[in-house]
Amino acid sequence: MLRSRIRLTPEKLVTNHRRFLILPCMIQVCRLAKRFGGLTAVDGIDFEIPPGQTFGLLGPNGAGKTTTIHMLVGLLRPDGGEICIQGDSDPTRPAVRQHMGVAPQALSLYEDLTATENLAFFARLYGLRGRRLRERVAIALRRAGLFERRRDRVKTFSGGMKRRLHLACALVHEPSVLLLDEPTIGVDPQARHHILADIEALKQEGCTILFTTHYMEEAQRLCDRVAIMDHGRILVMDTVPNILAQHGGRAVVRAELDHPPTDPDSLPGHVEGDSVIVETDRPFEAVKQLAAAGVSIRNLSLHQPDLETVFLKLTGRRLRD
Amino acid sequence: MRTIFIIAGKDLLLRRRDRLGFFWWMVGFPLIIAVLIGTIFAGVLEGPADPMAVAVVDEDSSASSKAFLQTLRESEGLLIRELSLADARQAVRQGRLGGFIVLRKNFVCSPAILWGEPLPLAIGMDPSRAAESAYLRAMVQQAVIRHLRDQWVVDSAGREGVRLGDIETIALDTSSARPRSSFEICFPLGILWGLMGLAAEFAMGIVHEREAGTWLRLRAAPIRRAHVLGGNGVACLVACLGVMVFLLVVGRLFFGVRWQSPAALVMALPCIGLFFVGLTMLLSVLGRTESSVGGAAWACLLVMAVLGGGMVPQMFMPEWINVAGNLSPIKWAILALEGAIWRGFSVAEMVRPCGVLLAQGLICGAAGVAVSSRSSP
Numbered sequence: 182m183l184r185s186r187i188r189l190t191p192e193k194l195v196t197n198h199r200r201f202l203i204l205p206c207m208i209q210v211c212r213l214a215k216r217f218g219g220l221t222a223v224d225g226i227d228f229e230i231p232p233g234q235t236f237g238l239l240g241p242n243g244a245g246k247t248t249t250i251h252m253l254v255g256l257l258r259p260d261g262g263e264i265c266i267q268g269d270s271d272p273t274r275p276a277v278r279q280h281m282g283v284a285p286q287a288l289s290l291y292e293d294l295t296a297t298e299n300l301a302f303f304a305r306l307y308g309l310r311g312r313r314l315r316e317r318v319a320i321a322l323r324r325a326g327l328f329e330r331r332r333d334r335v336k337t338f339s340g341g342m343k344r345r346l347h348l349a350c351a352l353v354h355e356p357s358v359l360l361l362d363e364p365t366i367g368v369d370p371q372a373r374h375h376i377l378a379d380i381e382a383l384k385q386e387g388c389t390i391l392f393t394t395h396y397m398e399e400a401q402r403l404c405d406r407v408a409i410m411d412h413g414r415i416l417v418m419d420t421v422p423n424i425l426a427q428h429g430g431r432a433v434v435r436a437e438l439d440h441p442p443t444d445p446d447s448l449p450g451h452v453e454g455d456s457v458i459v460e461t462d463r464p465f466e467a468v469k470q471l472a473a474a475g476v477s478i479r480n481l482s483l484h485q486p487d488l489e490t491v492f493l494k495l496t497g498r499r500l501r502d
Numbered sequence: 503m504r505t506i507f508i509i510a511g512k513d514l515l516l517r518r519r520d521r522l523g524f525f526w527w528m529v530g531f532p533l534i535i536a537v538l539i540g541t542i543f544a545g546v547l548e549g550p551a552d553p554m555a556v557a558v559v560d561e562d563s564s565a566s567s568k569a570f571l572q573t574l575r576e577s578e579g580l581l582i583r584e585l586s587l588a589d590a591r592q593a594v595r596q597g598r599l600g601g602f603i604v605l606r607k608n609f610v611c612s613p614a615i616l617w618g619e620p621l622p623l624a625i626g627m628d629p630s631r632a633a634e635s636a637y638l639r640a641m642v643q644q645a646v647i648r649h650l651r652d653q654w655v656v657d658s659a660g661r662e663g664v665r666l667g668d669i670e671t672i673a674l675d676t677s678s679a680r681p682r683s684s685f686e687i688c689f690p691l692g693i694l695w696g697l698m699g700l701a702a703e704f705a706m707g708i709v710h711e712r713e714a715g716t717w718l719r720l721r722a723a724p725i726r727r728a729h730v731l732g733g734n735g736v737a738c739l740v741a742c743l744g745v746m747v748f749l750l751v752v753g754r755l756f757f758g759v760r761w762q763s764p765a766a767l768v769m770a771l772p773c774i775g776l777f778f779v780g781l782t783m784l785l786s787v788l789g790r791t792e793s794s795v796g797g798a799a800w801a802c803l804l805v806m807a808v809l810g811g812g813m814v815p816q817m818f819m820p821e822w823i824n825v826a827g828n829l830s831p832i833k834w835a836i837l838a839l840e841g842a843i844w845r846g847f848s849v850a851e852m853v854r855p856c857g858v859l860l861a862q863g864l865i866c867g868a869a870g871v872a873v874s875s876r877s878s879p
Contacts, residue, residue: 251718254721254722255721255722256718256721256722275723275724275725275726276724277724278722278723278724279724281722283718283719283722285715285718285719285722286715287714287715287718288714288715289714289715289716289718289719290716291512291516291716292714293516293519293520294512294515294516294519298515302508302512303719303723305508306505306508306509306720306723306724306725307723307724308724334519350719
């Protein structure tokens with residue numbers, strides 16, 4: 182049981198996210214469950230996130246990702262199971278949340294305050310004041326690329342700028358654990374790139390990050406490990422390469438020929454019209470075999486298995502509300 | 503406490519940024535209410551400034567009727583115009599005159615009227631002006647008595663044989679027991695309207711925070727729910743005190759509203775402010791969206807205002823509403839303000855309205871916080 186583990190105060194465990202003392206895991210979740218009436222939103226999930234690791238929680242709408250994050254920050258009380266954050270099992274205690282940064286899915290900004298005022302307000306709630314407050318606000322503004330617009334009210338910002346400021350508000354107090362609930366939702370590719378680069382930089386600095394997303398390429402790019410959730414359960418959890426190896430299936434080589442093959446049996450894979458389709462673990466070998474068979478190839482495509490393939494395979498293609 | 507003040511500072515800054523809402527609810531609207539109602543009730547409170555204009559139709563045209571007409575003309579409360587019956591009816595119907603008096607044919611003002619003989623005159627009035635009808639009737643009866651005295655009590659040599667006794671008048675210093683002007687009644691009303699608008703605004707602000715998602719970030723910060731609610735409450739209290747002090751200063755400087763009992767005022771303002779803080783907490787849980795809370799809040803506030811004399815001063819309302827108004831905190835808030843402004847309440851007299859307000863505020867606040875704790879993370 183997690184409760185029987187060594188209990189240390191967050192101050193003893195972490196003084197700065199760059200300097201970890203002794204800590205097996207920053208976040209541990211054991212048989213966590215949450216029900217809303219007859220609906221089981223989270224159904225006994227387990228995972229651990231070691232210090233400095235980036236963990237992706239993937240899943241379709243209603244999978245239970247946001248509910249999990251809300252329980253991790255103490256906004257919801259679990260109906261079952263245990264949560265242990267930096268050695269403390271009660272995230273409803275304010276002291277536990279002191280070293281956590283949270284960016285909820287919905288934009289959580291005061292539109293009638295300026296960027297600086299928003300950052301300063303949230304930083305003050307985490308105990309920052311005086312010179313350190315001003316320094317951290319300036320760093321967060323620069324990091325979000327909003328220093329030039331720091332005196333403008335948030336309601337004048339574009340969606341991407343708001344999303345960057347939203348993330349900056351979660352970082353302003355220099356947390357050691359960062360929980361991001363779909364941080365790139367609804368932004369243009371430039372803003373998305375900026376946010377992802379920001380998260381990568383945080384990862385390099387040793388921040389422990391848990392983030393949820395719908396975008397598989399983000400998870401593939403950022404996460405050391407991912408868990409795919411559906412209906413409140415974790416379906417699979419591992420590193421991305423391992424998940425692809427276990428659930429991704431084989432690569433598909435598709436060669437469109439100038440003429441239908443005269444001897445299909447001599448070709449690898451199977452023939453569909455004037456195309457040859459080869460499912461293989463060694464796609465380049467398949468291409469070589471096609472070339473050696475002397476067919477004239479008009480077009481060649483290679484589809485490598487990716488996380489999205491795995492995601493759809495595990496969660497299905499049915500639309501979710 | 504630092505966290506509470508940080509959140510309160512943010513709330514007040516947000517209110518200040520909403521300039522239109524801020525100035526309308528906190529300054530413009532209450533001031534308009536105070537000045538408008540104060541002006542409307544100025545005449546009622548201070549008595550008619552001008553004599554009542556009435557027509558007299560002399561159907562007799564005798565020496566006796568002319569003598570009585572002269573007595574009427576000498577009455578300070580009446581302004582007499584002699585007209586025909588048709589013209590008098592038309593003038594009253596059109597609202598140009600308050601009423602008319604018809605002196606019947608064979609007009610004689612004899613002492614027999616003291617034994618029940620009908621007066622040889624009639625009064626015509628607009629039926630919608632009942633109060634003025636009573637006033638005119640009294641003025642005519644006064645003129646009849648005076649006319650009788652002149653006719654029968656004073657002899658031909660001008661000596662008074664019999665004299666009607668005067669009624670002794672006891673001089674009272676009413677300056678401390680009654681309002682000096684209608685503005686002293688209507689500024690408390692204006693203040694209460696400002697506070698009601700402010701409570702609705704803050705209640706909607708709390709719901710907006712929950713809808714906008716900032717509530718989640720606040721709750722995810724290392725602070726307790728009590729800090730967030732405390733911050734909202736402190737901001738509301740500061741805004742309430744600001745509105746009250748501002749309107750009292752404007753009332754004093756420009757409308758002659760007194761602060762007769764400063765100690766009572768010091769008691770009244772925080773108690774009223776604290777009641778509205780509690781009320782705001784309760785109003786904020788009356789709906790799930792900003793618009794539903796806004797609608798529900800105003801519905802509750804209007805009922806409280808009607809019962810508590812917040813729409814029309816209680817002195818002009820029927821007795822049963824005054825009794826029912828004891829349930830309305832608006833009544834006690836107005837009483838506390840009036841106690842400090844013109845009723846000259848002592849500190850001991852202020853304990854009752856202030857105690858009721860604090861108790862009602864506590865009940866509202868506790869109910870609001872309890873519902874909020876159950877319905878939101």
